[in-house]
Amino acid sequence: MPQGLTSKGAATRDRIIEGAAVLMRQSGAGVSLDEIREATRTSKSQLFHYFPQGREQLLLAVARHEADQILADQQPHLDDLTSWRSWHAWRNTVVARYRRQGRHCPLSVLLGQLAPDDEGARTVTVDLLERWQAKLAAGVRHMQDHDLMTRGIDAERAAEALLVSVEGGALILISTGSVSPLETSLDLTLDQLRVRP
Amino acid sequence: MPQGLTSKGAATRDRIIEGAAVLMRQSGAGVSLDEIREATRTSKSQLFHYFPQGREQLLLAVARHEADQILADQQPHLDDLTSWRSWHAWRNTVVARYRRQGRHCPLSVLLGQLAPDDEGARTVTVDLLERWQAKLAAGVRHMQDHDLMTRGIDAERAAEALLVSVEGGALILISTGSVSPLETSLDLTLDQLRVRP
Structure with a gap:
């Protein structure tokens, strides 16, 4: 949340971002500021107040929202990878999420609207990947500490x-519509982490 | 190669595609037809002769050229995955290729220029992934037949x-600039294919 907003202001800003995210999921990231204003019942001066740098700033805020959503969609398992049961639940949740999403990734559509070298867009992705990897590593470490995963592979x-399994699997799913590579790669990687007798 | 072209015609068409590919690698896929004409010393009527459907048709031809290049960059190893030495050479070639390419993937830049649901763009990617996977599967099968890789995992x-390792690793490299996930994922997957004593 940006600094200097009252809680009412922050709520209004969130409402605009969420409304814009819904609209962009339906109609693509090419929607205009006027369409976003209409869908979120926001005046021009309100929109300018919260996003003084205009469309790009709003797109980035929506991209951050979608990135948060990617992690939220993996809960409660992602924050509690403390048993094989929980790891399998996480695996199934990830596969179901990408199967549902199919060939349209809202985050990549949004980031595709920004310049390829846009520093803000890059930060959204890097930050998402870092948070994601940290949560997975914490889960692996917990399992290793309890002798439930092999210590032969660094957490x-x-x-x-x-993370490569999920990203690569999702990318191939977007191109081919097949969820099989995602499942295969996740299953083989998890299998590799089992403790061998 | 499209049907109905003389070999001289096919050579001219290839020259235009290769010239456009070089230009787009330097300046992005947003270059105009006029810029491509100038760089490849082609007249308007020549360009229209070879690409009567215009810019989109040329973009697709360049995308196919870049897809072929992705496979060519992995040769001679990709067609000769018959020993661990060859698999390691392939692994190193892939890592070096993506490290060199860094954050700019010419194929994804090109495909990003076409409509997300463009059937032609989708075909280029699906066809690339199928050819790629078939070559890797042939290599695994050969290794299994000679007891050099475990038969415990279907080829x-x-x-x-x-393929997920390469695609996911390349995608994360584009976002973060780090080649480490690509290396880790490839190495762990190859390690899993070893024959255990």
Whole structure:
């Protein structure tokens, strides 16, 4: 949340971002500021108040919202990867999420609207990947500490590999419509983390 | 190669596509037809002759060229995955290729210029992924037949997982600039294919 907003102001800003996110999921990220104003019942001066730098600033805020949503969609499992049951629930939640989403990733659509070298867009992605990997690594570390996953693979490396499975699987799903590579890659990576007798 | 072109015609068409690919790698996929004409010393009527449907048709041809290039960059190893030495050479070639390419993937830049639901753009990607996976699966199958890789993992699944490693690793590299997830994921997947004593 940006500094200097009252809680009422922050709520209004959130309402605009959420409304814009819904609209962009339906109609693509090419929607105009006027369409967003109409859908969120916001005046021009209100929109300018919360997003003085205009459309790009609003797009970035919506992208951050969608990035948060990607992590939220994996809860409560992502924050509680403390048993194999929980890891499997997380795996199924991820697969179901991307299967539902299919060929349209709202975050990549949004980021595609910004300049390829846009520093803000890059920060949204990097920040998302770092938070995601940290949560996965914490889960692997917990499992290793309780002898439930092999200690033969460093927790950060394991988290990296799991993140690659999800990102690569989702990317191929967007192109081909098939969820199979995502499932295969996640399952093989998780299998590799099992403790061998 | 489209049908009905003489070999001289096909050579001219290839020259335009290659010139456009070089220009787009330098200046982005937003370059105009006039800029492409100038860079490839092509007249308006020539360009229209080879690409009667205009800019989109040329973009697709360049995308196909870049897709072929992705496979060509992995040769000679990709067509000869018959020993661990060759698999390691392939792994190093892939990592070096994406490290060199860094944050700019010419194919995704090109495909990003076409409509998200463009059937032609989708076909280029699906066709690339299918050819790629078939070559990896052939390599795994050969290794399994010679007891050099475990038979415990189906060759098609292994190929799927390897493709996810490359795609996911490349996607994260584009966002973060780090080649480490690509290396980690490839190494762990290859390690999983080893024959355990």
